Amino acid sequence: MTVSYGDLTVEWKGYATVRLEAAGRVVYLDPGRYGVLTGEWTADSEDAAGAHPPGENYRPEDGDVVCLTHVHHYDPDGIDRVAGEDATVVAFEGIDVHDSSRDLARLAELPYDVVEVGMEDEGVVADVPLWTVPAYNDPDGPHTHPDGTPYHPKGFGCGYLLSAGGTRVFWPGDTDVLEGHEHLDVDVLLPPIGGSFTMDREEAAGLAAALDPSLVVPVHYNTFDALETDSRAFAADVASRGVPVVLDE
Numbered sequence: 585m586t587v588s589y590g591d592l593t594v595e596w597k598g599y600a601t602v603r604l605e606a607a608g609r610v611v612y613l614d615p616g617r618y619g620v621l622t623g624e625w626t627a628d629s630e631d632a633a634g635a636h637p638p639g640e641n642y643r644p645e646d647g648d649v650v651c652l653t654h655v656h657h658y659d660p661d662g663i664d665r666v667a668g669e670d671a672t673v674v675a676f677e678g679i680d681v682h683d684s685s686r687d688l689a690r691l692a693e694l695p696y697d698v699v700e701v702g703m704e705d706e707g708v709v710a711d712v713p714l715w716t717v718p719a720y721n722d723p724d725g726p727h728t729h730p731d732g733t734p735y736h737p738k739g740f741g742c743g744y745l746l747s748a749g750g751t752r753v754f755w756p757g758d759t760d761v762l763e764g765h766e767h768l769d770v771d772v773l774l775p776p777i778g779g780s781f782t783m784d785r786e787e788a789a790g791l792a793a794a795l796d797p798s799l800v801v802p803v804h805y806n807t808f809d810a811l812e813t814d815s816r817a818f819a820a821d822v823a824s825r826g827v828p829v830v831l832d833e
Contacts, residue, residue: 587832589799592751596832598637599807600657606749611649613755616662632806635815635833647671648710653757654741655679660689672697672709676742703742714746719757735781758782766794773797776804777818778811785818793825800829
């Protein structure tokens with residue numbers, strides 16, 4: 585399913601993978617992992633199977649820009665599947681392959697131009713203006729390990745606000761709702777709603793109400809057990825607050 589907003593098209597491909605196209609440019613956010621682009625993804629439950637994009641063997645190689653928020657979403661194979669020959673990879677500077685148990689190529693080994701960004705940077709990549717915002721879990725909040733350390737400590741990743749053909753799209757990344765989010769100028773919001781490691785559907789609905797975007801498309805849910813949530817309840821909650829929402833699932 586493709587969601588349209590003006591000249592912008594949005595496709596949630598599963599997990600955190602999103603394809604954006606506008607003004608002749610294609611941008612991917614956090615492509616790959618868990619078989620969502622290889623056709624190997626399978627649902628952990630019947631409910632999740634009907635509320636998550638099916639896994640598919642996906643290799644369009646059409647991306648002009650590929651944005652990476654943090655090492656949990658870093659998948660070199662996913663990048664290879666979506667990136668065009670002249671693509672630029674925009675990656676959070678704190679991605680350290682040693683923070684993962686997976687055997688990952690270093691960013692410098694990718695066969696693409698790589699631009700590393702911090703938590704609060706801005707720039708234009710392939711004619712796409714973009715800004716980064718902090719993404720982390722509050723150490724005093726619920727999204728922590730049993731020892732109390734956050735799943736995503738401050739400095740571990742970022743979110744992206746980008747202008748796709750003049751439409752401002754916000755992918756917060758793996759994060760809690762943070763102070764300052766409500767002040768962003770956002771047309772299309774792509775909130776994670778799976779909870780466990782990020783804001784849950786209630787918190788994401790509150791963020792949608794605070795931002796008052798023109799459209800909300802939730803992502804990052806139902807990929808595996810810990811991310812299972814009631815997306816229809818989220819949609820009803822957001823719609824009841826007067827914010828347009830659509831489920832791309």
